[in-house]
Amino acid sequence: MSEPATPVRAVIDAVLVGQVRPFGPKAVPSGIDKHATGARVRVGKLGLAGDEQGDLRHHGGPEKAVHHYAFDHYPAWREQLGAQGATGIGVLEAAGAFGENLSTQGLTEAEVCIGDRFRLGTALVEVSQARQPCFKLNPRFGYPDMSRAVQQSLRTGWYYRVLEEGEVAAGDTLALVARPHPQWSLLRLLQVLYVDRLDYAALGQMAAxxxxxxxxRKLARQRLERREVENMEKRLAGG
Structure with a gap:
């Protein structure tokens, strides 16, 4: 595994957790409403201690143990949603609007690659995938097209799997220790998934x-086999 050519690090500005509670017009169980904690939090294989997910089929688990969203994107969202008259724009006043567990500045999808390993406080985590935005973002922001807007913007956030358990708190450092796939930034991955959707060469590399x-990887294989893009409507619109 190659060492990163240049140091990549960021300060953890906020560590956020949330409990499952009724959410949205249908009062579905959700843990999307997360809030910053000043405590030192245990980072386990299934996520942060005290954090919950309402739909364990699509959220949480070892491949989506910790969710990271760049606070760098918040100003653009405030401007965009303000222009749309989104009624839930107030959630952007503090980190946690996107249900993230970690908030930083200085690292975005353009600077992070699939397979990047980071020392997160005393834990060791690995970038496992980007986020596929779902319909719960629509009521969260009071904007019926928010899930589509996030997908089209490629400002989705990303997830970590936990390789070594440990602890993290606001003020700790997220430091890159290995980068095995520098050619596969999250931005490139999202470009293949949502923009150049039938780039067969890229899909083949993605599947591998x-x-x-x-x-x-399964999604990439299916596109290669079927020569078509899967239907995203249920994920984006719900129902």
Whole structure:
């Protein structure tokens, strides 16, 4: 595994956790409403201690143990949602609007690669996949097209699997220790998934990325086999 050519690190500005509670017009169980904690938090194989997910089929688990979203994107969202008259724009006043567990500045999808290993506090984590935005973002922001807007923007956030358990708190450092796939930034991955959707050469490479979450590799294989893009409507619109 190659060492990163240049140091990549960021300060953890906020560590966020949330409990499952009724959410949205249908009061579905969800843990999307996360809030910053000043405590030192245990980082386990299934996520942060005290954090919950309402739909364990699509959220959480070892491949989506920790969710990271760049606070760098918040100003653009405030501007975009303000122009749309989104009624839930107030959630952007503090980190946690996207249900993230970690908030930083200085690292975005353009600077992070699939398979990147980071020392997170005392834990060791590995980038497993980007986020596929779902319909719960729509009521969260009071904007019926929010899930589509996040997908089209490629400002989705990303997930870590936990290789070594440990602890993390706000003020700790997230430091890159290994980068095995520098050619596979999250931005490139998202470009293949959502923009150049039938780039067969890129899909073949994506399917072969062993550090990529299996669900994403399966998606790439299906596009290669079927020569068509899967239907995303249920994920984006719900129902």
């Amino acid at each position: 990325l062993t550090v990529l979450a299996e669900s994403w």
